[in-house]
Every structure is written in C-alpha cells, then in structure tokens.
Amino acid sequence: MILADVQELQAKLEKQAQAEEPDFELVLDLLNRLEALPVTKDILARTKVGKTVQKIKKFDAKNAVRAAKRVIKTWKALVTGASRLAAAPEAIASSTGGSPEASKAEQPTPSNASAAPSERASESSGQAAAAAVRPSTPDSWQELPPKRRTVRRKLSGALQKTGETGDNVYTVAEEIEQAMQELHDFETANSDYQQKFRMLFTNLGSNKALAQEVLRSELKAEELVRMSTNDMLSEEVRRERARVQEMNREAISLDWEQKNRAKIYKDLGIEGGVGQYPCPKCKSKNTSYYLKQTRSADEPMTVFCSCDDCRHRWRING
Numbered sequence: 170m171i172l173a174d175v176q177e178l179q180a181k182l183e184k185q186a187q188a189e190e191p192d193f194e195l196v197l198d199l200l201n202r203l204e205a206l207p208v209t210k211d212i213l214a215r216t217k218v219g220k221t222v223q224k225i226k227k228f229d230a231k232n233a234v235r236a237a238k239r240v241i242k243t244w245k246a247l248v249t250g251a252s253r254l255a256a257a258p259e260a261i262a263s264s265t266g267g268s269p270e271a272s273k274a275e276q277p278t279p280s281n282a283s284a285a286p287s288e289r290a291s292e293s294s295g296q297a298a299a300a301a302v303r304p305s306t307p308d309s310w311q312e313l314p315p316k317r318r319t320v321r322r323k324l325s326g327a328l329q330k331t332g333e334t335g336d337n338v339y340t341v342a343e344e345i346e347q348a349m350q351e352l353h354d355f356e357t358a359n360s361d362y363q364q365k366f367r368m369l370f371t372n373l374g375s376n377k378a379l380a381q382e383v384l385r386s387e388l389k390a391e392e393l394v395r396m397s398t399n400d401m402l403s404e405e406v407r408r409e410r411a412r413v414q415e416m417n418r419e420a421i422s423l424d425w426e427q428k429n430r431a432k433i434y435k436d437l438g439i440e441g442g443v444g445q446y447p448c449p450k451c452k453s454k455n456t457s458y459y460l461k462q463t464r465s466a467d468e469p470m471t472v473f474c475s476c477d478d479c480r481h482r483w484r485i486n487g
C-alpha cells in the first residue's frame with residue numbers, strides 16, 4: 170500500500186534530517202523513491218511527509234536541496250491541482266508557501282548563518298562545500314547597475330523579515346525591482362524610482378501580511394508596484410484577495426479531483442465506479458461513487474457519491 174511505503178521512506182528521511190552527518194547519497198535516493206510514488210492529497214495530509222522533505226531544503230548539499238524542492242513542487246501541484254496549469258507553474262509552486270523556517274541554510278544571511286552547517290559542509294563532499302560558499306544574492310544581479318542591485322538587496326531584506334530566507338525571497342525581490350524599473354526607468358525617472366522604492370521598502374518591511382502575500386505570489390509584483398500605501402494597508406482589500414485566491418484554489422482542486430478520480434481511487438486502493446447512483450439533486454446519471462469503510466469492519470461500507478454535472482456530493486450509508 171502506498172501509504173505504508175510513504176511512511177517507511179518518511180521515517181528514514183526524518184532520521185537523516187536529524188542526523189549530525191547526513192548521508193546525502195541516501196537522502197537523494199529516498200527523495201527519488203518518494204517522488205516516484207503515486208501519492209495522493211490524502212496521503213500527503215495524513216503523513217505530513219512534506220514537512221519532512223522541507224527539512225532537507227536546509228541541507229548544505231545542492232543535489233539534495235534541489236531534489237527536495239522538486240518533490241515539494243510536484244506535491245504542491247498535486248494539492249493545488251496545478252498539474253494542468255502549465256501556463257503559470259511558478260505562481261502555483263509558491264502559492265501555498267513553505268514553512269517559514271524552510272531552507273534557511275541555503276542562503277546564509279547575517280541573521281541566521283550559524284557555524285554548524287558550514288562546518289558540516291567542509292567535512293563532507295566537495296559539492297556540499299561548494300554550496301556553502303555560494304553568494305547570498307543571485308549571480309545575475311552582478312551585471313546590474315549598483316543602484317538597482319542595492320534596491321534588490323534591500324527589498325530582499327524587507328521580505329526576509331517574514332522569516333522566509335530561501336531563494337524565493339531573492340526571486341520575488343527581483344520581480345518587484347523589475348516591475349519598478351518597468352514603471353519608472355531608474356535612469357530617466359530616477360526620483361520616481363527612488364520614491365517607489367522607499368514606499369515599498371517601508372511597507373514590505375513593516376507589514377508582514379503584505380510581504381507574505383507577495384512571497385506566495387498571491388499579490389503579483391506588477392500589481393504591488395501600482396498600489397497606493399492605503400491599498401497596502403487595507404485589511405479588507407487583503408482579506409478579499411485571499412478569499413478569491415482560496416476559492417480559485419478550491420475550484421481548481423475539485424476540478425482536478427473530478428478528472429482524476431479513477432486514478433486516485435486506484436492509488437488509494439478503494440473500489441469505485443460510475444453511474445450506479447443517479448444524482449438526487451439534478452437527476453443526472455453522470456455520477457461516480459466509491460466505497461469506504463468508515464465505521465467498524467463488520468458494518469457495511471459507506472458509498473460516497475458525486476455528480477459530474479452539478480458537482481453535488483452525497484453519501485449513502487450501507
């Protein structure tokens with residue numbers, strides 16, 4: 170059963186995550202095996218295996234960190250139903266957000282860099298050592314005029330006040346600065362650019378909810394740079410945006426489930442079928458069902474039904 174396989178791999182991975190000197194080869198292998206399993210949202214929720222994988226993102230081994238990120242991305246796509254939304258993969262990948270402490274070690278900053286991870290890195294493979302000396306800002310920024318580079322670095326700092334310190338901070342800072350630059354070219358509209366920077370820097374640094382929204386791509390950089398301070402401060406505006414976002418996610422995920430139900434049932438090892446129970450709401454026969462043991466084993470199974478036409482869901486107790 171998939172659940173048991175996941176739990177077994179998770180236990181081994183957890184052990185490595187706690188280890189003084191993790192075996193990076195083994196970690197890679199475990200991650201690859203986890204990724205190959207046809208997990209479901211249900212299994213992810215029950216095992217919380219995503220949390221375990223998040224811990225690997227703190228490792229000083231680029232390979233392992235990359236593999237962990239890939240696994241998380243795959244699962245996020247599963248959870249958010251984004252596997253079909255190839256058009257905006259990066260938006261979805263960050264929309265559900267990682268745990269705030271995730272991937273601290275990948276980006277040493279004055280506030281969180283500790284001696285331990287780099288010591289460990291120098292003792293292990295050369296690859297890990299290489300990861301430890303990686304600069305804290307992306308290489309591509311070096312080609313920018315100093316002013317734009319400084320703005321990006323300062324915006325990263327403001328975003329890091331949320332507790333998030335991974336690569337995503339730099340990606341988002343870059344997006345914001347890029348959007349600023351497109352709005353007010355720093356060479357021809359320097360004072361507008363500067364003013365925009367001060368305003369964004371202050372708001373992002375003092376308004377954690379706002380910074381988190383941007384980090385999760387719920388608020389796009391292009392929108393952010395066009396907002397007034399009032400817009401940024403408004404709780405009401407923010408709540409409404411969160412609500413719409415949540416509704417979209419839910420709709421996407423329902424849609425995905427509907428389309429992949431047969432596979433999900435098979436993966437879960439439960440029986441299912443179509444058309445047996447007409448929809449009590451719209452009378453359609455375009456329905457599906459599965460059986461599940463919800464009470465003790467000697468009692469009949471419960472039939473869970475759903476209508477593909479009107480999306481009505483109901484259950485029949487056996």
Ligand SMILES: [Zn+2]
Pocket residue numbers: 448449450451452453476477478479480481
């Ligand atoms: Zn119906």
